[in-house]
Every structure is written in C-alpha cells, then in structure tokens.
Amino acid sequence: MFKFVVRRLFQLIPVLLGVSILVFAMMHLTPGNPAKILAGQGASAEAVANMEEEMGLNDPIIVQYGNFLYDAVTLNFGTSWKSGLEVSKEIGPKFVVTVELALYSTMLSLFIGLIAGIVSAVRKYTLLDVSIMIIALFGLSMPNFWLGIMLMQWFSIQLGWLPATGWGTPEQIILPVITLGTAGAAVVARMTRSSMLDVISQDYIRTARAKGLKEGIVIYRHALKNALIPVVTVVGLQFGLLLSGAVLTETVFAINGIGGLIVDRINARDFPVVQASVLVMAVVFVFVNLLVDLTYKFLNKRIDLD
Amino acid sequence: MASGHSSTEEMAPKKIKKERPAVRAFKDFYHRLKKNKAALVGGYLIIFLILVATIGPFLTTDGVNEVNYTQKLESPSTENWFGTDHQGRDIFTRIIHGTGYTLLVGFLSVLMGGIVGTLLGIVSGYYGGKIDTVIMRFMDILLAFPGILLALAIISILGGNFINVIIAVAIFSIPTFARIVRGSTLATRELEYVDAVKALGAKDSRIIFKHILPNVLSPLIVQSTLQIATAILTASGLSFLGLGAQPPSPEWGAMLNDGRNYMLDYGYIALFPGLAIVLAVLAFNIFGDGLRDALDPKSKK
Amino acid sequence: MSEEIILDIKNLQTVFRDEDSEVRAVDGVSFSLPKGKTLGVVGESGSGKSVTALSILRLIDHPGKVEGGEINFKGKDLTKISDKEMRSIRGNQISMIFQEPMTSLNPVYTIGQQIRETLKVHQGLGKQSGNEKSVELLKLVGIPSPEDRIKQYPHELSGGMRQRVMIAIALACNPELLIADEPTTALDVTIQAQILELINRLQDEMGMSVIMITHDMGVVAETCDYVAVMYGGKVVEYADVKTLFKDPKHPYTVGLLNSIPRHDIDVDELEPIRGSVPSPKDMPKGCRFASRCPFATDLCVEELPSLDEIEDGNEVRCWIYSDRWDGDPEVKEHGPKRTS
Numbered sequence: 001m002f003k004f005v006v007r008r009l010f011q012l013i014p015v016l017l018g019v020s021i022l023v024f025a026m027m028h029l030t031p032g033n034p035a036k037i038l039a040g041q042g043a044s045a046e047a048v049a050n051m052e053e054e055m056g057l058n059d060p061i062i063v064q065y066g067n068f069l070y071d072a073v074t075l076n077f078g079t080s081w082k083s084g085l086e087v088s089k090e091i092g093p094k095f096v097v098t099v100e101l102a103l104y105s106t107m108l109s110l111f112i113g114l115i116a117g118i119v120s121a122v123r124k125y126t127l128l129d130v131s132i133m134i135i136a137l138f139g140l141s142m143p144n145f146w147l148g149i150m151l152m153q154w155f156s157i158q159l160g161w162l163p164a165t166g167w168g169t170p171e172q173i174i175l176p177v178i179t180l181g182t183a184g185a186a187v188v189a190r191m192t193r194s195s196m197l198d199v200i201s202q203d204y205i206r207t208a209r210a211k212g213l214k215e216g217i218v219i220y221r222h223a224l225k226n227a228l229i230p231v232v233t234v235v236g237l238q239f240g241l242l243l244s245g246a247v248l249t250e251t252v253f254a255i256n257g258i259g260g261l262i263v264d265r266i267n268a269r270d271f272p273v274v275q276a277s278v279l280v281m282a283v284v285f286v287f288v289n290l291l292v293d294l295t296y297k298f299l300n301k302r303i304d305l306d
Numbered sequence: 307m308a309s310g311h312s313s314t315e316e317m318a319p320k321k322i323k324k325e326r327p328a329v330r331a332f333k334d335f336y337h338r339l340k341k342n343k344a345a346l347v348g349g350y351l352i353i354f355l356i357l358v359a360t361i362g363p364f365l366t367t368d369g370v371n372e373v374n375y376t377q378k379l380e381s382p383s384t385e386n387w388f389g390t391d392h393q394g395r396d397i398f399t400r401i402i403h404g405t406g407y408t409l410l411v412g413f414l415s416v417l418m419g420g421i422v423g424t425l426l427g428i429v430s431g432y433y434g435g436k437i438d439t440v441i442m443r444f445m446d447i448l449l450a451f452p453g454i455l456l457a458l459a460i461i462s463i464l465g466g467n468f469i470n471v472i473i474a475v476a477i478f479s480i481p482t483f484a485r486i487v488r489g490s491t492l493a494t495r496e497l498e499y500v501d502a503v504k505a506l507g508a509k510d511s512r513i514i515f516k517h518i519l520p521n522v523l524s525p526l527i528v529q530s531t532l533q534i535a536t537a538i539l540t541a542s543g544l545s546f547l548g549l550g551a552q553p554p555s556p557e558w559g560a561m562l563n564d565g566r567n568y569m570l571d572y573g574y575i576a577l578f579p580g581l582a583i584v585l586a587v588l589a590f591n592i593f594g595d596g597l598r599d600a601l602d603p604k605s606k607k
Numbered sequence: 608m609s610e611e612i613i614l615d616i617k618n619l620q621t622v623f624r625d626e627d628s629e630v631r632a633v634d635g636v637s638f639s640l641p642k643g644k645t646l647g648v649v650g651e652s653g654s655g656k657s658v659t660a661l662s663i664l665r666l667i668d669h670p671g672k673v674e675g676g677e678i679n680f681k682g683k684d685l686t687k688i689s690d691k692e693m694r695s696i697r698g699n700q701i702s703m704i705f706q707e708p709m710t711s712l713n714p715v716y717t718i719g720q721q722i723r724e725t726l727k728v729h730q731g732l733g734k735q736s737g738n739e740k741s742v743e744l745l746k747l748v749g750i751p752s753p754e755d756r757i758k759q760y761p762h763e764l765s766g767g768m769r770q771r772v773m774i775a776i777a778l779a780c781n782p783e784l785l786i787a788d789e790p791t792t793a794l795d796v797t798i799q800a801q802i803l804e805l806i807n808r809l810q811d812e813m814g815m816s817v818i819m820i821t822h823d824m825g826v827v828a829e830t831c832d833y834v835a836v837m838y839g840g841k842v843v844e845y846a847d848v849k850t851l852f853k854d855p856k857h858p859y860t861v862g863l864l865n866s867i868p869r870h871d872i873d874v875d876e877l878e879p880i881r882g883s884v885p886s887p888k889d890m891p892k893g894c895r896f897a898s899r900c901p902f903a904t905d906l907c908v909e910e911l912p913s914l915d916e917i918e919d920g921n922e923v924r925c926w927i928y929s930d931r932w933d934g935d936p937e938v939k940e941h942g943p944k945r946t947s
Contacts, residue, residue, distance in 0.1 A: 014443055015443065015446050015450055019447055019450050019451075022447060031465075140591060141539075141591050143539055143543060145543060145546050149562070149569060153576070157570050164570070202710060203710040204714070206705065207713070207776075210664060210697055210698060210702070211724060211728065212696070212728055213698075213724065222716075226713070226714065226715055237452075240452030241452055241453040244452045244458075245454065247547070263458075263549070266458065267549075274459075274462050278455060278462075285450060285452045286450050
C-alpha cells in the first residue's frame with residue numbers, strides 16, 4: 001500500500017507540471033500586451049516598456065516559467081491588477097467559502113443519491129423506481145444556475161422563508177447547497193442503482209439467500225457493502241464538478257467565493273487572480289482524485305490483489 | 307447411427323438467414339431501440355427541436371429583437387405566450403430563435419471535440435508506447451480542470467463570444483472522447499482478427515478505418531449524444547455568466563443573463579428559457595441513455 | 608423403492624417471462640429421492656437442471672417463477688409454505704453448494720464471518736461459540752490450520768479451498784438434504800476427485816440425502832444411487848444408477864454415455880451427440896430430442912411422449928417403447944444401444 005501511494009504521488013508530478021504550464025500559458029496566449037493593460041489606457045510607450053521590464057516579460061520564456069512555478073509553489077501569486085491586493089490574501093478566504101459550498105453539496109449529493117439509488121434498486125421496475133429515475137434524469141438535465149434562480153424565486157421572494165443571497169448563516173447555506181447538490185445527487189443515485197443491481201445478480205448474493213438470511217440482511221449486509229465500492233469513484237469526480245459548478249451557483253446567490261471572483265476578474269482581465277484561482281482549483285481537484293483513488297484501492301484490495 | 311443425419315441437415319439451412327453482419331447488427335439495434343420507449347421519446351424530442359430551430363423562426367410573427375417599451379414585462383397572455391421581457395420583446399419568439407444557437411453549440415462543439423478526441427484516442431490506443439503515454443498524460447492534464455473550469459480558462463484567453471464558446475466546449479470534450487475511444491481501440495486491437503489482417507500486410511490506415519473505427523463506433527455514438535447534453539449545459543452556463551453569446555442574442559443562457567435584474571420579480575422571464583434548456587438537455591440525455599441500452603451488449607437481457 | 612422418501616417433486620413448472628417471450632425452463636419435472644441416497648440430475652446446459660435445483664429452494668430470481676407442481680420435502684409442500692418458513696429451511700434442513708466457488712463467497716467478509724452467519728440465524732450461536740463451531744467445520748471439510756483460515760478473506764484461498772468453505776457453510780446446520788449444483792465443474796481434475804470424495808464421505812457420516820447436479824456421467828457413476836436425465840426442461844429417463852449404465856433406454860441417455868470414454872469397452876472414437884439443445888424460446892411440440900435423435904419418426908416430431916415406467920423403477924419418456932412407434936424394427940426389438 002505504501003509503495004502504491006508513493007508511486008501515485010510520483011505520477012502526479014507530470015500532471016501538476018502540465019497544469020502549471022497551461023495556466024502559465026494562459027497569459028501569453030492572450031492577444032494584447034499585458035504590460036499595456038497594467039500600465040493603463042493611454043500610457044506612454046516608455047511607461048509600457050518599463051512595465052514590461054518590471055513584469056519580466058523581456059526575460060526568456062523558460063525563465064519566466066521558472067519564476068512563475070517558483071512563485072506558485074511558494075504561494076506567491078503577485079498582486080492583483082484590479083484591486084492591488086496580494087493575490088494569495090485575496091483568494092484565500094474566498095477559496096474557503098467555495099470549498100465549504102462544494103463540500104456541503106457533495107455531502108448532500110451523497111446522502112440523497114445513496115438513499116434514492118438503494119431504494120430504486122431494491123424496488124426495481126416498480127413505480128417508485130421509475131419515478132426516482134425520472135427525477136434523477138431531470139436533476140441531471142437542469143442547469144444549476146436556473147434551479148438556483150427558481151428556488152430563490154420561490155423560497156426567498158414568494159415565501160420569504162430563506163435569504164436570497166450571501167453565505168455563512170445556516171439559512172443562507174440551504175438554497176445554494178440544494179442548487180449545487182441536485183445534479184450530483186442524480187449522478188450518485190443512478191450510479192448506486194446500477195451498481196446495486198450489478199451486485200444483486202452476483203453468485204454470493206444467491207449464496208446469502210441460500211443460507212436462509214432475511215432479504216433485508218441480504219441487501220444491506222451483503223449487497224450494499226460491495227455496491228458502494230464503485231460509487232466511491234464518482235465522489236471525487238463529483239467534488240471537482242461541484243467545485244467548478246460553484247462558479248455559477250456563487251454568481252446566482254452573490255456568494256463571495258472563488259467562482260464569482262474568477263468570472264469578475266476574467267471580465268476585468270485581472271490575470272494574476274484568474275491564473276491563481278484556476279491553478280488552485282485544478283491542484284485541489286487533482287489531489288482529491290488521488291485521495292479517492294487510494295480509498296478505492298483500499299476498499300477494493302480484498303477483491304483484487306495485483 | 308447413420309440413419310439420423312438427414313433430419314438435422316435439412317433443418318439447418320432454414321435457420322441461417324443470409325444477411326450481412328452490419329445489416330443484421332443495425333436491425334438488431336433498431337429493434338431494441340424501438341422497444342426502448344424512453345429512447346424513442348428522446349429521439350422525437352430531438353427531431354422536434356431541430357424542426358423548431360429550422361422552421362420555427364419563419365413562423366413567428368414578432369421580430370426576435372423587436373423592442374417595444376409600451377409592452378415591457380407583461381405576463382404570459384394569449385398574445386405573448388411566455389410574456390415579454392424588460393424591453394418588451396416577446397419571450398416565446400426569442401426562445402424559438404434561440405433553439406438554433408443551442409443546437410449549434412451542441413452539435414458543432416461535439417463534432418469538433420469528437421473528431422479530435424477520436425483521432426487522439428485511436429492513435430493512442432493503436433500505436434501504444436510513448437505516443438500513448440504522451441497523449442494520455444496530456445488528456446490527464448486537461449481533465450485536471452474540472453467541469454466548466456477548463457472552458458472558463460479557455461474563454462479567459464480567447465474572450466467571451468458565441469464562437470469561442472463553441473471552441474471552448476469542443477476542447478473541453480476532447481479528453482472524454484479520447485479516453486473512451488482509446489479504451490475501445492485497445493480492446494479491438496486485442497482481437498485475433500486484427501492480428502490476422504496485420505499479418506496479411508494491411509496498412510495501418512486501412513486497419514484503423516476498416517477494422518478499428520467500426521468497433522469504436524457504438525460507444526462513440528452514445529458518448530456523443532450524452533456529450534451534446536453536457537455541451538448545451540456548459541455553453542448556457544457560460545452565456546449566463548456573460549462570457550458566451552452576448553445580449554441581445556436570443557441564446558437561452560444569454561436571455562437568462564439579460565433578464566437577471568428582473569427575473570426575481572417577474573418569474574416567467576427566467577422560467578421559460580430555463581425550461582427550454584432543460585427540455586433540450588433532457589432530450590439528448592434520454593436518447594443517449596436509450597442508445598447505450600440498445601448498443602451495449604452487456605445490457606441485453 | 609421401499610425406502611422413506613425425503614423429497615418428492617411432482618410436475619414442477621418453472622417459467623421465465625418478459626413482455627414478449629416466455630421460457631419454460633422446467634416443464635413438468637417429477638422425481639423422488641429416498642432418504643440417505645444420492646440422486647444425480649444429469650443434462651446439458653439449458654436442460655433445466657440448475658433451475659430445478661433453485662426451484663426447490665425457491666431461489667428463482669425475477670422474472671422467473673415457479674408456476675405449478677409440488678415440491679414435497681418430508682411431506683411438506685415447499686411451494687406452499689410462507690417465506691419465513693422457507694428461510695428457516697434454507698441453509699438449515701436443505702443446503703446448497705454452487706458451481707462457481709470463486710464468486711460464491713462474499714469478497715468483503717472473512718471466511719469466519721460467512722460461516723458464523725449461518726450458525727447465527729439457525730442456531731443462534733454467538734461469536735465465541737460460532738467461531739469454535741466454524742473451526743470444527745473447516746476441520747471437517749479438510750482445511751488445514753482452520754484457526755487462521757477463519758480470519759482470511761475469500762481471495763486469499765484457492766478455488767478448491769473455497770469450495771470446501773462452501774461445503775462447510777452448507778453443512779453447518781447438519782442439513783438433511785444437500786443440493787450440489789455442478790460442485791466440481793469449475794475445479795481442476797485432481798481437486799474434483801477430492802471434493803467428490805469429501806461429499807461422499809460426509810454424506811455417509813451425516814446420513815444426508817444429496818442431489819448431485821452435473822453434466823458429467825463420470826461424476827454420476829462415482830457418487831449417485833439414482834439418476835434423472837433431463838432434456839429440454841423435462842425428465843427423459845429415471846433409473847437407478849446400475850440400470851442406467853447397463854441398460855440405458857432413452858436415445859439421449861445412450862448418446863450421453865457414448866460421448867464419454869469407457870475403460871471396459873474398447874472404442875475407436877467417442878461419439879458426441881449431434882446438433883445442440885433446441886432454444887427454450889421455441890421448443891418443438893413433439894419430443895424435445897427429436898431433431899437430434901437418430902431414430903426419430905414423424906410421431907416423435909409431432910407428439911410429445913409421456914414419462915412411463917417400463918420396468919420396475921425405470922421410467923422413460925420415449926416413443927420407442929410404445930406400440931404406436933413404427934421406426935426401425937431392430938431398434939424397437941433391442942432398444943437404442945451403446946456403441947460397441
């Protein structure tokens with residue numbers, strides 16, 4: 001197991017380097033001169049040249065990348081072109097908000113998705129199963145920003161039960177988490193159902209029945225534990241999707257997270273902030289996936305030992 | 307025991323219908339698709355959407371950007387079925403005109419991403435070795451940007467407009483295609499007949515187009531359909547953020563963005579464009595699910 | 608057959624249905640099993656032998672269903688009792704072992720947990736006493752160092768060892784009837800012999816009755832007292848094992864015997880049965896074996912023969928033994944013969 005962890009960590013290095021190169025390239029692929037943007041409109045040619053020098057834009061590209069990578073590893077992303085604040089200080093607290101939102105939504109997805117999936121599988125081909133699967137299909141097909149708007153209209157404006165915007169109090173958390181978690185719950189429900197159906201047709205389930213066990217015990221003790229193993233793999237993917245889906249949810253609910261920040265700064269062409277935000281999200285996603293991979297391997301080691 | 311042969315030999319030829327395997331496979335597939343009612347519904351919905359996109363704009367009486375401030379923010383009525391927006395434009399008309407944008411994003415981006423991803427996947431799976439490692443590592447890197455994030459990063463480089471959204475969503479779907487096609491290519495390459503064809507001295511290009519491609523086709527078709535649904539969702543999200551199709555374009559996500567300041571008080575402004583998105587995404591999801599059931603030998607009962 | 612009958616199946620019907628097709632996997636099967644004896648149920652895959660076994664324990668999954676007939680176990684009809692009563696019989700009075708030892712144990716529980724589970728439901732044994740009994744059972748089925756084995760997971764054991772564990776689970780509650788569904792098919796030849804020997808030995812020690820489901824006439828010869836030969840969802844011949852091997856009546860039985868190597872007669876080549884089992888979706892209306900039978904006449908193709916007792920305790924479903932049959936007079940006189 002230890003060797004496996006080390007090997008997987010080494011495998012991450014090229015991916016992380018690739019991610020950093022892509023993010024670094026973002027600024028250089030963009031048409032227009034960043035020094036001009038920063039120097040401001042109508043700046044003199046001399047001012048722009050000074051700015052270029054200051055930003056290191058005249059260094060060889062490999063040196064620029066080296067500096068970028070060093071800065072990234074030391075979490076020094078420079079200063080924002082828009083606010084003039086240190087980038088790491090600006091995105092830090094916002095990132096916490098986004099991770100909270102994604103985490104709560106993942107938990108909601110899992111909770112609802114697992115229950116719905118199990119019920120669907122146990123009651124396969126009944127009206128209940130069909131209804132759950134139709135709802136899941138809708139959940140999967142709804143744009144989360146639209147769901148957010150609809151929920152806000154109903155629960156905040158019409159009924160006045162919950163606040164329409166912001167993040168922090170328990171009341172403020174409910175609507176965004178439902179908004180973001182619905183699609184995930186649908187994915188988990190579909191996955192759980194098919195995994196359960198797969199397991200229920202296995203030979204060892206027949207063995208369990210042949211022992212004279214109650215159907216409930218057969219399902220919950222023998223089937224579920226096996227069925228959950230493949231579901232683990234979608235959780236990491238879900239977390240990543242929810243992390244990026246937060247961009248839309250945060251915009252709808254005016255939540256002060258990293259998603260809203262990215263959109264704001266793309267429009268303002270504030271590259272240090274956009275670069276840093278994208279980089280941080282990708283790196284977090286890569287590590288969450290590693291964690292899921294290791295969990296899967298750990299749960300599955302009894303089945304497959306190679 | 308020799309006396310019994312005749313009976314079995316007489317029966318045998320009747321049972322074997324002479325049909326080309328491709329034809330039989332297609333008939334078999336069509337038969338199972340027909341049995342899958344959900345898939346049929348999805349298919350009809352898609353045809354309906356295509357009709358709306360192509361014929362619809364000629365049937366509407368209002369202009370798509372016909373501003374009329376005397377009629378702004380009117381609730382749905384017999385005259386304006388889905389109401390009017392803050393500039394007095396008829397929402398129903400705009401949704402009809404927006405259908406084309408939505409389908410265009412879906413089809414074009416998946417077509418582009420599908421072609422590039424399929425090529426990469428086939429090359430990767432067929433040649434293996436270093437090429438495979440390099441391509442797949444690159445796909446891993448693209449996949450490290452989850453969901454809409456990759457599209458956002460691309461938009462931040464290219465700038466936000468409708469064409470760039472198509473490009474961004476196309477790039478965003480490349481890794482998914484590459485992975486699936488690589489998997490099927492690997493599986494096909496293992497088949498003995500490919501070895502046999504190779505031993506006969508067939509060229510790589512011939513093997514790929516004649517033998518590998520037909521085998522990766524069914525997972526490819528299923529993935530394309532489901533990917534169109536994802537593409538529509540992503541593109542409408544980008545437009546909603548103001549990073550895609552720009553107002554006054556009747557793209558559905560852009561309509562939602564356009565009406566953001568009014569939609570809390572006038573619910574129908576958000577309701578109908580959103581429902582249109584749900585309908586389109588649902589159509590492709592249902593159809594894709596049905597195709598998978600019909601094409602996937604594992605789900606044969 | 609003056610012995611006490613422990614299991615008596617009458618006209619069993621098990622049907623699999625979906626929207627547009629129905630498959631009569633078991634179509635009117637009848638046989639009985641005397642206490643303490645072994646009955647072999649023989650047939651090719653698709654003959655309905657495994658479905659018959661699963662029907663006895665009511666383990667047929669949706670969309671399959673037992674739609675008719677009786678399964679009398681110690682005078683009680685298993686098709687009529689409640690689910691709860693059926694559960695108390697499964698794994699307790701009637702146990703079953705399966706063909707695939709590699710997949711028949713739950714991968715996420717230890718061997719000990721899986722044996723204890725049966726002991727707990729039927730005998731209420733706790734962890735401590737359950738463990739002791741498990742070790743005892745593993746010893747009984749010939750597993751070395753059982754104290755260590757009960758802590759292991761299935762993947763840590765070989766196929767033969769896993770089948771021994773399955774047998775241990777099956778025997779945990781001293782069942783009166785053991786149903787073994789092709790217990791050795793998936794195993795190596797050397798292991799096969801050991802497992803069969805183990806089942807034989809335990810049967811003698813515990814006085815169980817056994818239903819041995821197999822496609823292998825060699826297994827039948829080694830383990831069985833009586834044999835029911837199945838084809839196309841029906842029993843085509845029932846006899847005691849000596850009669851069956853010495854004087855097989857049904858052409859299909861003859862074919863089965865001809866397709867195995869024999870030591871007592873020198874044959875130049877094995878004669879496999881030509882053709883294959885008809886699709887259960889469109890069973891012929893006449894004798895199911897007619898399309899492959901070397902002696903088939905129009906009567907065989909048109910009309911289904913009934914299962915009749917033609918000698919004491921020897922039942923055959925074949926037109927050859929009827930007055931209405933007008934095929935080869937030679938065959939009618941001497942019956943279908945084994946290759947010689």
